[in-house]
Amino acid sequence: MNVKSWQDRHRVQIRIMWRNDDWYIDRIQDLGQILLNEPEEVELELIGTGEIPADTVLVIRSVLMQRSPKTRIVTNARSSLQHAAVLLWLLGDERVIRDDAKLFFREAELPDGETEKKKTDWKDKKNFLDWLSDIDPEEGDYVRVLQLIDEYLPVSELAGRFIDVGLLRQFGLIENRRVDDFLATVFASNPEPKQVSGNDVEPKHPLEAETQRQLNK
Numbered sequence: 001m002n003v004k005s006w007q008d009r010h011r012v013q014i015r016i017m018w019r020n021d022d023w024y025i026d027r028i029q030d031l032g033q034i035l036l037n038e039p040e041e042v043e044l045e046l047i048g049t050g051e052i053p054a055d056t057v058l059v060i061r062s063v064l065m066q067r068s069p070k071t072r073i074v075t076n077a078r079s080s081l082q083h084a085a086v087l088l089w090l091l092g093d094e095r096v097i098r099d100d101a102k103l104f105f106r107e108a109e110l111p112d113g114e115t116e117k118k119k120t121d122w123k124d125k126k127n128f129l130d131w132l133s134d135i136d137p138e139e140g141d142y143v144r145v146l147q148l149i150d151e152y153l154p155v156s157e158l159a160g161r162f163i164d165v166g167l168l169r170q171f172g173l174i175e176n177r178r179v180d181d182f183l184a185t186v187f188a189s190n191p192e193p194k195q196v197s198g199n200d201v202e203p204k205h206p207l208e209a210e211t212q213r214q215l216n217k
Helices: 021-036 053-067 086-090 128-134 139-148 166-168 174-187 205-213
Strands: 001-004 008-013 041-047 072-077 093-097
Touching: 008 021, 021 041, 021 053, 041 086, 041 128, 053 139, 072 086, 086 093, 086 139, 093 166
Parallel strands: 008 041, 041 072, 072 093
Antiparallel strands: 001 008
C-alpha cells in the first residue's frame, strides 16, 4: 500500500495479490492514520491481479466507516476486480474504473441443501445471514461481503457473471458527477426565460399601441 499526499488529498495504492493477508493487515494502520487527520479526499487506487481476503476487505471497510464526514473517498480500479475486492471499490463516494476493466464475484459456497433458488426479481434480497451458522468462518466473511455488495448490485442476478462498465453505468455506480457537471453546464448556457409579472409588461411599439387604441374604440 503506497501512500502519496498533496495538500489535503491523499492517494493510497492497494496492490491486489493472492492470499497475502499480512501485507494488507500491516498497512491498514496507514490508512487509519491518514483518516484521523480528516483530509478532504482520499483516493484508493486498486491495481493488480489476485484476490483480497474477505476479512481484510471488511477490516478496511470498518476503518473507512469511522472517517470524518469531511473526508471524501474515491475508489479507482486500475485493474479488473474479483470477489471481495468488488466491495472495496463499491465503498467509494466516487468510483472510477478503467474503461475495459470488469468486476466479477462468485456465489457463496454453501453447505449441501442450503442453496437458495434463484430469484425472479433482482429486488428480492437473499437472507445471507441465515447461512452463517453452517459454513466455515472464512466463507462466512465472504457471505457478509456478498450481503454488502447486494446493497449496490443484485447479487442473485449477477454472481458468476462479468460486469462491464456499461452495466455499472446502468446501475448509476459510475460517472454520476460527470453527468451532473454536464447538466449544470447545459442549463447554465441555456438560462430559463425571464418570468414576467403583470406589473412588468414591456412597453409596446408606438405603432402597435396606436393600433390597439383604435381597436378599443
